[in-house]
Amino acid sequence: MVGAAAAMTHEDRMRLNLVGNSPAFLAALALIQRVARSDATVLIQGETGTGKELAARAVHYLGARRDQPFIPVNCGALPDQLIENELFGHARGAYTDARDTTAGLIADADGGTLFLDEVEALSMRAQVALLRFLQDGTYRALGGKQERRAQVRIVAASNIDLGELVRRGSFRADFMYRLRLLAVDLPPLREREGDVAQLSHNYLRRLSQQYREVKLLDPQSLIALQMHAWPGNVRELENVLHREFLLTDDATVRVREWSFDPASNRGPRQVAASSGENMLDFHTAKERAIGEFERGYLIRAMQRTGGNVSKAALSCGKERRAFGKLLKKYGIDKDRYRGSDAPAELAR
Ligand SMILES: Nc1ncnc2c1ncn2[C@@H]1O[C@H](COP(=O)(O)OP(=O)(O)OP(=O)(O)O)[C@@H](O)[C@H]1O
Numbered sequence: 001m002v003g004a005a006a007a008m009t010h011e012d013r014m015r016l017n018l019v020g021n022s023p024a025f026l027a028a029l030a031l032i033q034r035v036a037r038s039d040a041t042v043l044i045q046g047e048t049g050t051g052k053e054l055a056a057r058a059v060h061y062l063g064a065r066r067d068q069p070f071i072p073v074n075c076g077a078l079p080d081q082l083i084e085n086e087l088f089g090h091a092r093g094a095y096t097d098a099r100d101t102t103a104g105l106i107a108d109a110d111g112g113t114l115f116l117d118e119v120e121a122l123s124m125r126a127q128v129a130l131l132r133f134l135q136d137g138t139y140r141a142l143g144g145k146q147e148r149r150a151q152v153r154i155v156a157a158s159n160i161d162l163g164e165l166v167r168r169g170s171f172r173a174d175f176m177y178r179l180r181l182l183a184v185d186l187p188p189l190r191e192r193e194g195d196v197a198q199l200s201h202n203y204l205r206r207l208s209q210q211y212r213e214v215k216l217l218d219p220q221s222l223i224a225l226q227m228h229a230w231p232g233n234v235r236e237l238e239n240v241l242h243r244e245f246l247l248t249d250d251a252t253v254r255v256r257e258w259s260f261d262p263a264s265n266r267g268p269r270q271v272a273a274s275s276g277e278n279m280l281d282f283h284t285a286k287e288r289a290i291g292e293f294e295r296g297y298l299i300r301a302m303q304r305t306g307g308n309v310s311k312a313a314l315s316c317g318k319e320r321r322a323f324g325k326l327l328k329k330y331g332i333d334k335d336r337y338r339g340s341d342a343p344a345e346l347a348r
């Protein structure tokens with residue numbers, strides 16, 4: 001899947017700020033590159049902070065519509081009625097305050113891309129109207145009689161499994177199927193082997209430029225960063241580094257246990273400590289080293305076997321159940337490795 005023909009150029013990656021070289025991330029990039037070539041609707045899925053908005057922009061700017069508008073709209077940020085008003089616009093007199101006819105974001109995005117962020121938050125009514133728009137390219141402004149047309153590519157993002165919402169009855173199945181004609185899954189940071197280092201160095205370089213003060217990462221802190229599970233993914237990593245960058249006067253940015261929890265990072269004691277002792281105690285260091293080894297080992301086993309848990313367990317000489325428990329402990333999702341490129345003979 002990550003064939004040479006599909007690889008994104010270095011310039012594109014720099015311009016779009018897509019940092020990372022792990023197999024999981026490269027597979028996502030190759031897919032982004034591929035879907036950018038078409039005009040079909042794309043659903044980008046991934047945990048919070050995995051880069052869904054970056055991916056949506058990449059789909060737009062790598063595609064034929066790159067010189068046309070990219071219009072983002074956060075569906076979760078507006079109440080039900082306002083969202084329809086935003087998307088479709090309104091006719092004069094549609095409601096008490098509607099003195100003029102106003103075009104909506106669909107009209108603004110004509111020729112380009114409309115990015116529906118947090119698409120799961122759309123009301124049922126808005127879903128119906130958008131489904132119709134996806135089917136035949138027509139819509140009506142609120143209170144308007146006239147049918148309007150627009151040529152818009154829809155890219156949507158969600159960090160919730162829409163299938164689950166459909167089962168619970170809060171999302172329309174037909175709309176979901178239409179949205180995820182093409183789907184891009186962004187891997188969580190804990191499954192992007194080696195990317196924490198690259199993302200950290202890259203982000204510190206950006207902060208150094210922004211604040212005109214060069215600071216580098218302390219090598220031991222990198223180990224702590226690599227051990228962390230990153231429930232908030234790349235955004236959480238950026239926040240931790242940004243905070244520590246601002247809190248130290250040294251040319252070296254250090255990360256400690258308390259760096260991961262903003263609430264415990266405020267006391268003067270901790271702030272003073274952050275520029276002092278930098279050794280982890282033996283027990284913590286050992287725990288982390290073991291954790292790092294286990295996670296890396298499991299990920300490699302899953303990559304070798306294309307996500308086949310039984311095969312992976314066998315190749316590691318472990319019981320399937322025990323192996324499954326370890327996967328769970330490290331939050332490793334077997335589906336992520338399904339159909340990976342590893343040849344079967346590597347699955348020893
Ligand atoms: N691969 C990456 N390389 C560099 N920076 C990244 C990468 N992925 C994410 N980021 C950065 O992480 C932050 C979060 O990314 P983004 O806003 O795209 O995530 P998201 O998935 O939309 O999050 P949320 O679900 O919370 O809206 C941004 O500052 C973004 O620039």
Ligand SMILES: [Mg+2]
Nearest residue numbers: 052053117157
């Ligand atoms: Mg987002």
